[in-house]
Amino acid sequence: MSKPIPVGISARHLHVSREHLDILFGEGYQLTVKKDLSQPGQFACEEQVDLVTEKGSFKKVRILGPERKQTQIEIALTDALKLGIKPPVRDSGDLKGSPGLTLVGPKGEVKLEEGVIAACRHIHMTIADAAELGLKDKDIVKVRCNGERGLIYDNVLARVSDSFKLECHLDTDEGNAAKINTGNTVEIVK
Incomplete structure (x- = not known):
């Protein structure tokens, strides 16, 4: 038997850019730490947004911090069925050619042309x-x-x-x- 490796199950979530955080929550808004995650420096935020497509939506999807250079949504493939999209299975940050959707926050909306993946x-x-x-x-x-x-x-x-x-x-x-x-x-x- 090899070394036991702890498991972390990842539910649907998103990472946001500074630009999109300003639109969704207001200029200069700062993410609020709800709890630290297992990976150093990563945290679940109090903030949540809705994920919306023409075919379906998910309400109150958690943002994970800290901010990223590019907004990225990570969903399971069963989530994709409800949203009516076909995200590629990719490594984090590999978003080129992936489908988009609309993020709805308390202060505004962001229509993404790409950014939705099923994380490998x-x-x-x-x-x-x-x-x-x-x-x-x-x-x-x-x-x-x-x-x-x-x-x-x-x-x-x-x-x-x-x-x-x-x-x-x-x-x-x-x-x-x-x-x-x-x-x-x-x-x-x-």
């Missing part, structure tokens, strides 16, 4: 973790989820940086399929 499965790890696991940044691995609905996920991206903490990120669809929750563990299989 990934494992955050430090350089020391990567060395111990025999991996480097951008390697692709398989992870085993044990338990009642155990399964093996292919195509899991290794993301290596000393600004990270060891954790495998799956979305709600993936967590539900394996019947695992935040705090459970997975292991890399060779």
Whole structure:
């Protein structure tokens, strides 16, 4: 058995740019920390916005901070069905050619031409973790989820940086399929 890796299940959320934060919440608005997340410097915000398309919407979707250079919405593929869009499965920040939608905040709306993705499965790890696991940044691995609905996920991206903490990120669809929750563990299989 390899080293157990903690799991974080990621629900639909968004990251916002300074420009869009000003439109949605008012000029100079500052995000309010609700709680710190497992990755250093990342936090869930009190602020929420609505995601709207011609086919559907989600109310009160949480913003995660800090601000980003580009606004990015991360949803599960079942969320995409309700919204009537087809987001690509991508690494965070790879938004080119992805679908857009409208964000509705308390002070304004932003119509995005692109920015919606289903985040690819990934494992955050430090350089020391990567060395111990025999991996480097951008390697692709398989992870085993044990338990009642155990399964093996292919195509899991290794993301290596000393600004990270060891954790495998799956979305709600993936967590539900394996019947695992935040705090459970997975292991890399060779």
